[in-house]
Amino acid sequence: MFTLEEREFKYISNEVYQFARINLTQKKKFLIVSRLSKRIRALKLNGFPQYVEFLKNNDPERTEFQRMVDALSTNYSLFFREEHHFEYLVESILPQYGSDRLNIWSAAASNGQEIYSILITLLEYKKQSGSMLSYKLFASDISSDALRYAASGIYPQRDIEKIPHALLSTYFLKGRDSSKDMVKIRNDLIRQVRFFRLNLSDEKYRIPIMDIIFLRNVIIYFDKSTKIELISRLYDYLTPEGYLFLGHSESLSGISDQFIQVGRTIYRRRD
Ligand SMILES: C[S@@+](CC[C@H](N)C(=O)[O-])C[C@H]1O[C@@H](n2cnc3c(N)ncnc32)[C@H](O)[C@@H]1O
Structure with missing residues (x-):
């Protein structure tokens, strides 16, 4: 070194x-x-x-x-990281939307585990509730390497050990021969996500207005003034009363009063 x-x-x-x-x-x-x-x-x-x-x-x-x-950039991520967020999505958010079309954005998507966890949650919710909800999924990051990884949908077996077997067999394909320690998200699922490079510190983003933004485990790397600027910008990219998810050690306290806290590290745009 x-x-x-x-x-x-x-x-x-x-x-x-x-x-x-x-x-x-x-x-x-x-x-x-x-x-x-x-x-x-x-x-x-x-x-x-x-x-x-x-x-x-x-x-x-x-x-x-x-x-x-x-x-x-630190790209550490996990499937179904902070499980309570996915429970909240299913129990408290998705039922409100009936058959609407939701825009959901993983804004620091890293290697893709977050957006695929959201997608699997949506698919399971629709299957179990019979809901006609539709959705568009967006996943961005500043790191091109992370995005390439995410868009490949290929993960080592150890990354999916905690995912229930029923979900694994439905949404993942198992590698064979030299790839036997790897799994891959089904191609038709990968195609449901729009991956793109986006720097959160840019002043404007070319993206649609979102209903839900996952901004998890990224503002921890920013100083206070950057957090203040970013959160106020994201307010404008959310629909009225849209949701913002932060990471487990992150909070909007002292950063913004434009959001109401509705759950553990879950916020809603104040309107
Ligand atoms: C620790 S990962 C979080 C991954 C996922 N959200 C999670 O909670 O598991 C942080 C990600 O933020 C990205 N990042 C850091 N600064 C960024 C910026 N200015 N704009 C967009 N992404 C950024 C990094 O490249 C990294 O992939």
Whole structure:
């Protein structure tokens, strides 16, 4: 691994902050070193000073910059993470919508586990209740690597161990031979999701108005002013009384009074 001096640390953390609003504090130095050392080796450079020079002078299309953002973003996710959110969806939200068409957005979708969990929840709900509800599903992230992963729908077996067998056999295909430790979401389900790259710190998004936004385990990486700006922007992308889900350690307290809390880390647009 390479040594990261203060000058290069400042350059990298500042560039990442300006672009993605990800707040890389001094505590994240080790993370930067471990994740970017691979990039430095791949480019056959000999350390962080040369890497920063490369970013400044040899990256006109910002390809390496995007790779750096990919490497520095934390993509950890799980199927049915925070199960109570999916229960709330089924018990308290979906029945309200009758046969309407819902727009649902996973706004920091990472490798796709979240949007596929939402899709499976919708399909199960429709099957069990006979509901005629229809939906459009959107999944975005700043990381192109994460989106590619998500759109492949392929996961290691260990990722789906906690999913009930009945759901697995309905919605996943098992790999064979050299892929026997992998599973794949059915292609017709993958096609039901629109995946696209979106930077939450952009001022405007080219997306439709949503009924439900999952913004889980991402604002934790942002500072307070970024959270305030983002939440007030998302207000405008939600239908009146639309829902906003946050991650388990996230809250709108001190961030926004445009939402009412209706459940554990579940909010509703105030109208
Ligand atoms: C920890 S994952 C959360 C995944 C999923 N929402 C969950 O709760 O399991 C955080 C994701 O936020 C994405 N992210 C970070 N900054 C972002 C930004 N400015 N715009 C869009 N996505 C961002 C990262 O690339 C990463 O995939």
